[in-house]
Amino acid sequence: MRELAEALVRARRCDGRLTAGFGELPSIEQGYAVQDRVQALLRRRIAGWKVARTPDGEVISAPILDDAVFKSGANVPLKTLSHGFECELAFEVKHRLPVLSRTEYVIDDVLPALGEALAVFELLSCRTEQGFQSPRALLIADNLGSGGIVLGAPRADWHSLDLEHIGISLSIDGQAIVEKRGGNPLGNPLQPIVLLANHLARRGLFWDAGQIIMSGAFAGVHHAKAGQCVEARFEGFAPVTMFAVAVQHANQG
Numbered sequence: 001m002r003e004l005a006e007a008l009v010r011a012r013r014c015d016g017r018l019t020a021g022f023g024e025l026p027s028i029e030q031g032y033a034v035q036d037r038v039q040a041l042l043r044r045r046i047a048g049w050k051v052a053r054t055p056d057g058e059v060i061s062a063p064i065l066d067d068a069v070f071k072s073g074a075n076v077p078l079k080t081l082s083h084g085f086e087c088e089l090a091f092e093v094k095h096r097l098p099v100l101s102r103t104e105y106v107i108d109d110v111l112p113a114l115g116e117a118l119a120v121f122e123l124l125s126c127r128t129e130q131g132f133q134s135p136r137a138l139l140i141a142d143n144l145g146s147g148g149i150v151l152g153a154p155r156a157d158w159h160s161l162d163l164e165h166i167g168i169s170l171s172i173d174g175q176a177i178v179e180k181r182g183g184n185p186l187g188n189p190l191q192p193i194v195l196l197a198n199h200l201a202r203r204g205l206f207w208d209a210g211q212i213i214m215s216g217a218f219a220g221v222h223h224a225k226a227g228q229c230v231e232a233r234f235e236g237f238a239p240v241t242m243f244a245v246a247v248q249h250a251n252q253g
Contacts, residue, residue: 001030005037008142011127012042015079015247018128028060031140032203035062038143042067048090048212050122050144051196053186059199060140064212068123068148072240076123077247078226080147083124083131085224086217087170087178087232087240089163089189090120092154093211097197105197107190114193114213116154119232119240122214123147124221149212152232152240164188167235168218173228178219189215 004025007018025031039046047066053059068080094115097105125147128134132145139145164187170178186192192215200206207213224230224244231241 001025001034001037004141005034005041008034008038008127009041012038016127025135025137025141028137028140031137034141035143038141039063039065046208046211048149048214049196049200049207050146050214051192051199052144052216053192053195054136058136059195060136060144061196061199062140062143062146064146064149064214065143068146069212070148070150070242072150072152072238072242074150074242075245076148076150076242078224078244079247080125081123081224081244082147083126083145084221085124085230085242086122086221087168087219087234088120088122088217089166089184089215089234089237090118090149090151091193091213091215092116092118093207093209093213095209096206097201105194105201107188107194110190110194110197111159113207116156117158117237118154118212119152119234119237120212120214121150121230121232121240121242122217123149149214150240150242151212153238155237158236161236163190166218167233169233170219170222171231172222172224177222180219183218185216189218192216 044065046063047069048064051061091114126145127142165182228244233239
């Protein structure tokens with residue numbers, strides 16, 4: 001596991017990929033152990049979390065590290081979205097969840113811990129040779145292919161919005177790519193937040209104030225080329241935009 005963690009750190013720092021010498025990890029637990037070691041080696045803070053439910057019902061998660069958090073309108077290096085990007089709603093954490101006497105959190109437990117909501121791009125960048133087709137434990141070790149996030153302006157009064165059927169649009173260089181309503185994999189985007197809360201609790205972990213919790217893609221994976229401007233709009237929220245650029249022109253403004 002130490003060798004794999006060090007190789008993933010090198011891949012992150014050098015915009016590379018793992019060599020063929022790294023194959024399948026024996027267990028999911030080891031995948032999470034590599035996640036932890038990579039974060040420790042990089043000495044980065046956890047800026048947020050991403051979560052997914054696999055087709056067979058397993059919940060998997062990964063931290064989003066603070067070295068690739070961008071504000072809307074930023075120049076985003078192509079390396080951080082080498083496998084594309086997704087349009088998502090995200091929620092900022094106000095405080096940790098209380099410890100429960102019963103077995104699991106539900107939406108009513110989670111809502112008080114959530115602050116503002118915002119439109120977000122998730123940037124996808126796998127360091128493994130097989131990308132998102134990697135064995136599950138290896139994908140977990142690689143932080144589920146997290147390349148970073150681009151944050152739109154937050155909104156505090158979002159609770160009355162119909163998030164399950166929210167209107168969404170995506171354009172690239174002014175050309176409409178997506179126009180739809182709803183589309184979160186679990187319907188209500190608060191459901192993935194509850195899944196994450198319970199998943200972290202089972203692992204003896206927790207989210208912290210200020211962290212950004214992703215809720216999953218509403219419109220699949222899309223790709224941008226250098227020089228293109230990308231804009232996503234969620235009904236009732238400020239748009240989120242980014243400019244895909246070569247690495248030497250990137251900034252996190």
